[in-house]
Amino acid sequence: MKPMLAEFQIFATFRWLLAIACTIYTVIVMGQTLRAWLVYFMSDRHCKILGRYTMTLLLRVRLKQFAWELTQIGVLLGALFLLVYAHGWLE
Amino acid sequence: MERVKSEDVKKTLAISELPIDELIDYGKQLGLELNAKMGHGELLRRVRERQELLIELDKDALLDIVVWARRPVRQSASKEQLAKEIAAVKKMDFAQLSDRGLRALARLRGIPVDRMAPRAEIEKAMRLSEPLWDMVRRKRREMLGSLISKMIDSETCPQEGEGEEYKFLPEDKGVPSLREQIAEEGVVGGIARRIRGAADDYVREKLDEIELRIDRKLDEIDRRLAEWRDREIANRLKIIKITLVASVIVALLSLGYDLLMKSRSQERGALEPDPGAGTAITWVADRAAEPPDQNRMRETCTNT
Numbered sequence: 001m002k003p004m005l006a007e008f009q010i011f012a013t014f015r016w017l018l019a020i021a022c023t024i025y026t027v028i029v030m031g032q033t034l035r036a037w038l039v040y041f042m043s044d045r046h047c048k049i050l051g052r053y054t055m056t057l058l059l060r061v062r063l064k065q066f067a068w069e070l071t072q073i074g075v076l077l078g079a080l081f082l083l084v085y086a087h088g089w090l091e
Numbered sequence: 092m093e094r095v096k097s098e099d100v101k102k103t104l105a106i107s108e109l110p111i112d113e114l115i116d117y118g119k120q121l122g123l124e125l126n127a128k129m130g131h132g133e134l135l136r137r138v139r140e141r142q143e144l145l146i147e148l149d150k151d152a153l154l155d156i157v158v159w160a161r162r163p164v165r166q167s168a169s170k171e172q173l174a175k176e177i178a179a180v181k182k183m184d185f186a187q188l189s190d191r192g193l194r195a196l197a198r199l200r201g202i203p204v205d206r207m208a209p210r211a212e213i214e215k216a217m218r219l220s221e222p223l224w225d226m227v228r229r230k231r232r233e234m235l236g237s238l239i240s241k242m243i244d245s246e247t248c249p250q251e252g253e254g255e256e257y258k259f260l261p262e263d264k265g266v267p268s269l270r271e272q273i274a275e276e277g278v279v280g281g282i283a284r285r286i287r288g289a290a291d292d293y294v295r296e297k298l299d300e301i302e303l304r305i306d307r308k309l310d311e312i313d314r315r316l317a318e319w320r321d322r323e324i325a326n327r328l329k330i331i332k333i334t335l336v337a338s339v340i341v342a343l344l345s346l347g348y349d350l351l352m353k354s355r356s357q358e359r360g361a362l363e364p365d366p367g368a369g370t371a372i373t374w375v376a377d378r379a380a381e382p383p384d385q386n387r388m389r390e391t392c393t394n395t
Contacts, residue, residue: 057316057317060317061324065321066325069328072332073328076332076336080335080338080339080342087342087346
């Protein structure tokens with residue numbers, strides 16, 4: 001019991017619990033939204049056509065025009081992973 | 092003459108009644124660079140200017156341009172049809188273009204031309220007015236064209252200037268005369284056929300017009316939906332970026348805090364309790380890990 005108490009870190013536990021809760025919440029909400037759209041697009045002949053058109057519209061996205069934004073996101077993600085790694089290295 | 096005038100007035104009225112997207116489309120077909128930000132009045136002014144220019148220009152000069160660019164048209168084509176064909180011409184090699192054709196082309200491309208200006212000066216002005224990206228694209232295509240033609244049909248391909256002489260498209264014969272129709276099918280049959288033909292032509296023309304309008308509208312809807320999609324994606328990316336920036340800031344603060352705590356604990360010694368929340372837990376744990384005798388002694392002291 002004593003060594004367990006000695007190893008118990010409240011902030012780390014809170015962080016893990018928060019990460020797990022957020023992940024589960026995101027997955028559930030995203031799943032619900034996707035399911036709702038799928039049901040809508042399969043409900044009717046016209047909605048099916050609409051669904052195919054939406055798919056075409058999405059496939060026609062030119063990622064080139066978002067290149068700058070995507071690069072920024074990539075750099076920020078890299079910085080974040082580096083900082084998390086630095087935390088581990090410090091401990 | 093009166094009929095022509097009334098047709099012109101009708102056309103002008105029809106253009107002024109066009110919605111902005113169709114007006115832009117019509118102007119672009121005539122070789123104008125237009126956009127929706129210009130406003131209806133400005134768009135209308137530019138389209139009318141172009142129509143006035145077409146009235147001023149000599150039809151033979153326009154035909155010269157079409158022949159030089161080897162665009163397929165009928166010799167009887169109207170000036171507007173010729174202008175639409177010429178708008179698609181990006182060629183910049185004016186060697187085989189007549190003087191009147193060169194002047195007309197310069198005016199259609201929006202370059203002010205002096206009547207007495209020499210040919211070389213007009214050519215230079217036209218080359219200078221060509222947008223940079225158009226020039227780059229043209230050069231790239233020229234290079235690719237020469238490369239591919241050398242690779243594929245170096246022997247069969249005719250050299251420049253050696254091509255077949257230009258021929259206009261054959262003229263539409265049109266409908267046979269009423270006399271011929273009556274001679275062929277009798278009075279009633281000939282007249283009925285004539286009327287039916289006219290009605291069919293009218294309906295066909297109107298249906299084509301309607302189809303064209305529907306196509307344009309569908310294109311416009313598609314374009315707007317694509318714009319909306321792009322806006323939505325940009326917004327989502329912005330939200331992700333803001334979240335990431337916030338995460339990086341928090342991670343930086345956390346790292347700084349850890350560094351500070353570590354340096355402080357190194358200064359004070361590992362066993363001394365810190366006022367910080369994180370180290371308080373360590374302190375409690377250390378106390379719990381002490382031998383039971385020491386704990387008991389401390390409790391006796393506090394009781395007394």
